[in-house]
Amino acid sequence: MAASQTIAKTVYAGAFVHSISLTELEICENGAIGVDEAGVIQFIERNGSEEWKEKEGWQSAKVVRLDGKGFFFPGFIDTHTHAPQHPNTGLFGKTTLLDWLSTYTFPLEASLSSLPKAHRIYTNFVSRTLSNGTTTCAYYATRHVPATNLLSSICLARGQRALVGRVCMDSLSPEYYRDASIDSAVADSRACVEYTRSIDPTGAIVRPIITPRFAPSCTAPCLAALGALARETHSYIQTHVSENTSEIQLVAQLFPESKSYTDVYDTANLLTEKTILAHAIHLSKQERDTIRARGAKISHCPASNTALTSGCCRVRQLLDEGLTVGLGTDVSGGFSPSILEQVRQAIWTSRFVAMGDPSAGAADGKAKLSTAEALFLATRGGAQVVGLADSVGGFEVGKEWDAQMVTLGEGVADGAGEGQVDVDAFEVGGTSTALLESTNVDVFGWESSEELVEKWVYSGDDRNCAAVWVRGRLVHKRNDVVL
């Protein structure tokens, strides 16, 4: 339905929330956003004015009204994840990056030579990310051309914006899972670029992305050939940088002529304005300066960095220095496909940076990210990282309607008004099992709008994601929602 669905001119009526700067959320309690048949926002009204009802051509528009507690929010942007690894979500034990790769990751990825298996995993994972409100996702696939193309097809069919990359790796990878030669790595990557462009010529939904796994699993000539391919095909590029100290030492050994991990990519012409660098935890000042000079972007993956004990990315420092940062789930180094969980994890990581020596306690340092700042990274920041800052990430006239409808449930019932407790009743007043199951957010009714947003961020999950749109098309909704 998503790809072929006809869009009716629609007015989204109710509260909406979005970032208007790094530090500031706009919370409009009674808005109306008009979206045309192309999925483009044509007007935004505030304060319940309903002037749109007089607007020519809008009188008979479909109205999606958000009643009850909740708000429209921009779709989340996941700037780094590995779709084939999702069956390993939650499996990492006490490993760190390099043993995690050989223990968990390479065997699973290699098994996606089976297309039915790839189909099962990819349809599940795209379903999961959509149901968590992710409207755009930068995916690593595997080495396999057919499975990578399948992921592109699934994203297009489901209507989720995606960058889909075939993984290149011609070195230091297991025999059973590596590119046979630089020529074949480039040819296979080219095949995936061409396929993705054949099914979505304008790239409105699915775009290709050149994907050298990371420096340790590519030779220098392979990296250079991929840099040339990206330039020739005007493609996006994604890779990992400076995730783990052992990995950094390995890169220094493998590329003795390079000044730094970042320099390995720069030498191969892989640092461009269209480059997404995942992790970027332990960068030197010189590396950060190079990345900024090239206009490359950073995907901060806090859940993964904590789970694999990779380190705490100093996001405040990156932002202060003018780097562009979004959030990535990095499944399955990360343990959750939810960007809302990454918002929380980014906040926790920033607190650990603020605490410095873990035994030193609370320094109320400037490293702390606020709720508003983390939500910016999840939306506007992510849009900058994936090259969509002009079209998604916030609500403005001319932008496209990539959005989620957040609902917070019915609220906690009043219970026994006089404080009497019926000791023999199984439900002693209070909260019904149906409400408990429908949301993890308890709303009492006296909360301010700002507090409702905070409750969603810290207690919310996919149960609060009632419906999701991309370019005005409905791409997911909860079963109980009627639109």
Place this chain on the structure above:
Amino acid sequence: MAASQTIAKTVYAGAFVHSISLTELEICENGAIGVDEAGVIQFIERNGSEEWKEKEGWQSAKVVRLDGKGFFFPGFIDTHTHAPQHPNTGLFGKTTLLDWLSTYTFPLEASLSSLPKAHRIYTNFVSRTLSNGTTTCAYYATRHVPATNLLSSICLARGQRALVGRVCMDSLSPEYYRDASIDSAVADSRACVEYTRSIDPTGAIVRPIITPRFAPSCTAPCLAALGALARETHSYIQTHVSENTSEIQLVAQLFPESKSYTDVYDTANLLTEKTILAHAIHLSKQERDTIRARGAKISHCPASNTALTSGCCRVRQLLDEGLTVGLGTDVSGGFSPSILEQVRQAIWTSRFVAMGDPSAGAADGKAKLSTAEALFLATRGGAQVVGLADSVGGFEVGKEWDAQMVTLGEGVADGAGEGQVDVDAFEVGGTSTALLESTNVDVFGWESSEELVEKWVYSGDDRNCAAVWVRGRLVHKRNDVVL
């Protein structure tokens, strides 16, 4: 129903998982646990032997069979939380402990002078903790005798084991929310002890706990009077210690004659084998030695400590030194009523301790808690902390059936077996919305039992908690579950 419910002799058949030591989980894939009419485990069979079917008196027992993916697991034990603060769950902004108390906490707690409001909040919170698998909970209530007694009544009615404490605070608290005198603080606390013992004389479900808020909000004579009351009434004691560096400085100013924060409590005879100390982040070696010598216990509250930037508790060090540690949600300093979330947060905190300087990266240090260790803290460790190690926390003959039934959903469907994608279908094979909504855990069918436990720990939530029993009584179940 819970309190008056008659228990049938019941055999719980299916997989079960529990801690058998700090580092080791037992995973029994085909077990049978027989629970008698008193809620006591009479036998445990492994390997699907079904010898119990020949056992006299058990042939006609009720059978609760766990089909599909899942397992019985001990009920969680929350060793520290604040029931009246639940409406503030998720609200903390960038505050740290002392400004958080005055901004968010005191005004809300004071408002529970209204018994209907207390009823609404407490019934909701007990519902929430039960639905998250918490079978025992150490609650702070408020200063108010009627509301505190109401919480005891609700726990008894719902069948949740609880320690319920009236909060004492005669100093440095706002005028609108403090004890008028030491005499009234003691008299009110005594009234709550007596009430709780009147409704549950054996203390099988609800027990009183003497609760000086924390040293900064109590005078030394008040602390001493509460120590005496605890001794006289053979009560448990709970308080906070060494949560935040500013708090520690404040204690040093307020109690200049004391050797340390811990010494303030020791001087007041508040450190006993029945004492629960929440947080315990920044303790000196001498303080830890004192706590161990007195046999007092520690409640580790990782979510709260991170949210309020209090610091990273070095749990490995506490365990290595022989201290007893459980987990606490510490709502609403903590942002979740779920002990499963605390299991994850304890693991993240241990990783930050392992990483040391956040920029220094992965030292695969011994500070890291394993999944098994964190689950131990959530069950056996918690049972030791609340004085129930002989009766709950694991599955053995003679222990009581405090348990949760964990279910992991139907598993991800095979989808289009040939890898064909129907581009025009809204559901492109893969995962149904119903399955997505029913669980956050994706099971593919090839996982080992150990991996299923890991997936539950890192992706699970209350949706996976199908049913909960305390002393053999059903105290919560999901609406879709038929037992």
